[in-house]
Amino acid sequence: MRSPVVFDLDGVLVDSEPVWEEVRRAFVAEHGGTWREETQSRLMGMSTGEWSAYLAELGVRLPPEEIARGVVGQMAERYRHGVPLLPGAKEAVERLAAGRPLGLASSSPRALIDVVLEATGLGAFFGATVSTEEVAYGKPAPDGYLEAASRLGVDPSDCVAVEDSSNGLRSAHAAGMRVVAVPHPLYPPAPDALALAAGTAKTLEELTPDLVDSLPR
Structure with a gap:
């Protein structure tokens, strides 16, 4: 797999x-x-x-x-009134959903996650979605990512996380996942957090199956 x-x-x-x-x-x-x-x-x-x-x-x-x-x-x-999807978001999800399970670990409340997934049609691609409302601690604690892996029925160490923020990068890394950083230009992560990433994509267009599968274990 x-x-x-x-x-x-x-x-x-x-x-x-x-x-x-x-x-x-x-x-x-x-x-x-x-x-x-x-x-x-x-x-x-x-x-x-x-x-x-x-x-x-x-x-x-x-x-x-x-x-x-x-x-x-x-x-x-x-x-x-409209969900502000980032450029290439839907295409990136569709690319990576081919032949692999996808999860979502979000700090948003469940109500907003569900609004976004329904309005955009992205919900069909995710086998498990987790709000940090549903775990003991939010990011940078690893709880949300660990719960997402559990709901997918996979080992966290086999997973790749896609993150933008300092706390998110720290959370996924603490969960034992390899992390691809996609930094937001207005809210760049701290250098020490970015250093935890196993790979970096400047845009979602660069987030490809080849990139994900090439990350060192």
């Missing part, structure tokens, strides 16, 4: 990080908090419970549960 591939969602298949930043930044300002210079990079990869608690620490005067509902509701509304 060819190496199973486990995709991240935000920043890899969907150009959602700018949308997340816009929505959360506005929410923080509206509810009395203060956005910090490092906030966006810290939020990337956190589970819903983790980032909503972090926004409360920024001074948002609401319980984390209400913060999560408010932000996720606004994100879902944005997606209903």
Whole structure:
């Protein structure tokens, strides 16, 4: 069997990080908090419970549960008007789905994952999808990737992960997966995180079966 591939969602298949930043930044300002210079990079990869608690620490005067509902509701509304797939996302998934199982390990809440997969038609290609809501810890912990491998019925060490963020790269590497980095130009990963990748693709067009299968074990 060819190496199973486990995709991240935000920043890899969907150009959602700018949308997340816009929505959360506005929410923080509206509810009395203060956005910090490092906030966006810290939020990337956190589970819903983790980032909503972090926004409360920024001074948002609401319980984390209400913060999560408010932000996720606004994100879902944005997606209903169109999911911002990254160029080549659907084609990359289709290429890699031929002859190998695919999984998804996302920090997005389940509600948003399902909206994206249904709206884009990508759901048919994934044998397992995991939200970090469904595991103990979000990225950079390995929990989401380990759960995706478990649901696929494969060994994590046989898998290749596709990631863009620092926390995502650290998460997949900690799970024992080989990682292909596809850095987002607006949110590049930290050098030490990028160094964990076994391979790099500048764009999703470069994410080919040959690249995945050539990665050293």
